[in-house]
Amino acid sequence: MQLPPEIVYEILSYQFRDIMSNDFPSSPEKFYSNLNIFLRSNLTVNKTFYHVCRVLCYRYLNFTTARGFHRLLGTLKANPQLVKLVQVADFEELTSIGLGRTGEMNKSIKNLTNETLWEFLMLSGNYLREFLASEHIQGDLDERIIYFLLKPGTPLSVVDFCGCSHDDFTKKFTSAVDKLYAGSEVRDFNYQITSLGLNDCTAISSRTLGRLLTTLPELQKLDLAHTSLNDDVIIHSIPHLKNLTHLSLAMCSQLTPRGIMEFFSYHPAVTDENNCSTLLWLNLQVNAHTSSWNDVQTLFLLKKLCRYGHNKTLQYLNIGGMPLHQSDDSTVLKTNYYWKCNDTLQFIKLNFPKLKSLSIKDNNIPIPKLSQFLDSNLDTPDEHIPEQQLKYLNIANNSYVNKWTIQDPTIFATSKSLCAVELSFDPWQQIEASNPRHEIICRTNSSKSIIQDFANTEAIKWKCYIGSAYGRRYWIYKVDDTLNRGDLDARGNITRYDSMGHKMIDIVKHPDFLKFAQNKIMLGCGIVSQSSVRRKLSYRDFKPQISKFFDRNGGITMGTRSPPITVPSRPPGGWRIMENDESGDSYDTEHEDMEETPEVDSHTPSSNPTRMGLYWDRSISDLQHIPFQETDADYMNGDELQRRRSQLSLLGSQKSAARLKLHFKHNRLENSTSSETFIYDPNDSTMSELYRKHLQVVDEYAVFGCIERGMYRYYSLKA
Incomplete structure (x- = not known):
């Protein structure tokens, strides 16, 4: 029996x-080497x-x-x-274009020029x-491109000009x-672009940055x-970005503490409830x-983040x-928006429960x-404060942490949760040179007693890691068997063959903790999306293609064009009709189109007419959760598709595909499974733990993305 094409697609993905x-x-050559391995294994199996x-x-x-x-391009x-x-067109790993050639030779060869890029x-x-x-391609990006x-x-939803200066x-x-612009007015706003990267574009003027940002009101990720961003642009030129989730204002020398604090105190992009x-x-x-920052301003900024729920x-x-302000005063007071204390680290610990990556270098x-700050066993002022989830801590250039x-x-x-620490070179080198394995063994202290019984403690192995391409950054990470393995060098340097003499391929991945060490926002979705959440938020398709093989009408597709979004997205909520009478009856319309008003049966006598008003009710749940909007789960689990999917030939005739019409049935499936409660097999704790970590990585992918390619990882991790 032939597997349905969706199943084959998921397996091969x-x-x-x-x-x-x-x-x-x-x-860079590793990309094509891996690609050849994949194609040789699968390309000629069947259609x-x-x-x-x-x-x-x-x-x-x-x-x-x-x-x-x-x-x-020729293909x-x-x-x-x-x-x-x-x-996706990714030029971030492109090597030098010239390779020793002159400019005139490049023009005559025309491998990558503004003309071929435009084509x-x-x-x-x-x-x-x-x-x-x-x-590397900034010279080939002309005005029309x-x-x-x-x-x-x-x-186009994701645009990155990293390093173009x-x-x-x-x-x-x-x-x-x-x-x-047409004079001083914007011609048309771009509602499609959700991610913009201008990291290290140092020469672009503040005025140009402000004019560009004004045209992009739907940005979610902004790097x-x-x-050259300055206070005037950040306060007055950045539009009301109501979907903003990722923001980087790092190392902007023209920004002052006053400008940043005013932005986080008054700008609607971060203060509008x-x-x-x-x-x-x-x-x-x-x-x-x-910089002119002081510890009072830092704590004020953190309080503003708490004030608006970030x-x-x-x-x-x-x-x-x-x-950061340090204090031995352990007094903690509960206010309307946060736990108040004098010590900045304690403030972060009490008020930022979901924090997984923190840099205080x-x-x-x-x-x-x-x-x-890291101790998970300390008593908290309230039993409802969740346990700390911090996985990565940057304490580089801390004079107290030395060799x-x-x-x-x-x-x-x-x-319990920490898996990586970034250090300065001297303490890192001390660990690296302490033994041939470049590691340190420590034991957990589950009790508050100074005297420990080693028989009741667990040994934890921490290992040094350095990426030669990332500049002067030095990490030590907790070794585990799945995400942050300690045998990367050994596995990568050994070539193994099976009994038939065929080379065995060992998959050697970079440590998972590196995604928490990024300085640059990972804007795209990666080579293969690890979940549909990030892609749906970034691409914002009005009616996204349900899979690579089926369209919403049940036909076979070889890729479809997604029409660009030309109107702003609506805030969460739904349309509601309010009747202006004593009973105050109202009901939800369940209509997505703003211009279509639902019909209402009027039972009011003509002698006492009732006036009705249509308004947008913010109390209704988000549009993506309203039943009239179909989800992937609704489509894939529909009874009709389940019966017909095995009968559909992937490369069948267009007539049979056109005759096949799939009818959707709304069976909403609530996915209550979380990475903390997931149990794959009650009798196999190891497999349950692997799946729990897998679900955890998928959840983190929505925020941190992935840094699987070389140069994208370089830009994210360079010092």
Whole structure:
């Protein structure tokens, strides 16, 4: 019996993600090496496998050389049907374009120029969802290309110009932004772009940044790290971003503490209680040597985050360089919005329950204070305060954590959840040189007693990790058997063969903790989406394709064009009719279209007419949870599809596919499974633990994304 194509797609997606994440040694060539392994294993099995392989390979186009880009452009021109599969164009791993050639030689060869890049956009522009540029192609991004990427009317949702800081690029970028305006008025707002990256675009002026941001009211992820952003732009030019979840204002030298505090105190993007989202990821890192921040301002900023509810959702917080107030006063008071205390670390511990990544680098905090902050056994002022979930802590440039004090493993043994710590070079080198395995063994202290019984404690292994491509950053991580293995070097350097002489492929992945160490927002969805949540939020399709094989009408699809969104998204809620009489009867209309008013039977006599009003009720649940909007679970679990899916041939005739009409039945399935309560098999605790970690990674993917590619990881982790 032949498997349904959706099942084949899911199976090969898992295999594709595993093989493409094979990461030893990490190099641009590794991408094509892994891709060849995947294709040789699956491409020639049958027609279904062949089609799935094409879908997976052409969805994410990773360009590592200009010659490879030119070859793929020729393939797309020769096979127009493949263009419908293209969704991501990633140039962030592209090596030097010239490779020793002169400018005139590059113009004559024309592998990757503004002309060939424009030709690629004209082919794929109606299907492209992500365009990830880098400094290596900034010379080929002319005014018309930049304007095409920023203008409304395309389904492009993620745009990244990371590292593009050349003066020539800046002039073209400014001209392209000016074309979005008719005089001083915006021509058309772009409601499709949800993620914008301008990390390290240092030469773009503040005025241009403000004019661009004004045209993008639906941004969810905004990376403005290391730009010329100033107080006037951040306060007056950033629009009301009601969907903002990821924000980076790191290392913006022209921003002052007053401007940032005013933004987080009054700007509607972070203070409006009717916003659709609160912050999940926030980077406000400053240069400790040049900034004018003091510990009072830092605590004031944290209180403002609590005042508007961001502390309840934040999972990533980088306040590196900002001074923290230290106090021995243990007094804790409950206010309307937060637990009030004098010590900044204690304030974070009590008021940011979902925090998983915290950077407090460039702060001299004694080890006892750090241990108290990380200790999971300390009593809290309220039993309802959840247990700390912190997994990553950056304490680099802390003079108290040095090569002498690092031998005391108190920091590593007090927290149950902590899996990685970033250190300065000296203490890291001390651990790295202490033994050939570059590791340190510590034991958990489950009791508050100074005297420990080692027979009742658990040994925990921490290992040094350094990525030579990431600059001067040094980590020590807790070793486990699944996510953060301790045998990466050994497994990567050994080649194994089976009894038939065939080479065995070992998947060597980078440690999972690196996603918490990012300084740059991961804007895209990655090579293969680990869940549908991130993709739906980023791409914002009005009616997204249910799978790679079936459309909403039950026909076979080879990729469809998603029409761009040209209107702003509505806030959570639903339309309601309010009758203006004493009874005050009202009811929900369950209509999505604003312009369509539902019909209402009037029982009011003509002598006493009733006036009715239509208004948007914010108390109704979010539109995505209202039954009239179909979900993936509704579609895939419909009875009609379950009966017919095995009868549908993937590459069958168009007539049979057109005759097949699938009728949807709304059987809402509530997924109450969480990573904390999931039990795969009561008799197999190991398998249950593996699935619990898998679900945990999937949940974290929605916030942290993935850093599976080389240069994207480099930009995210470089010092």
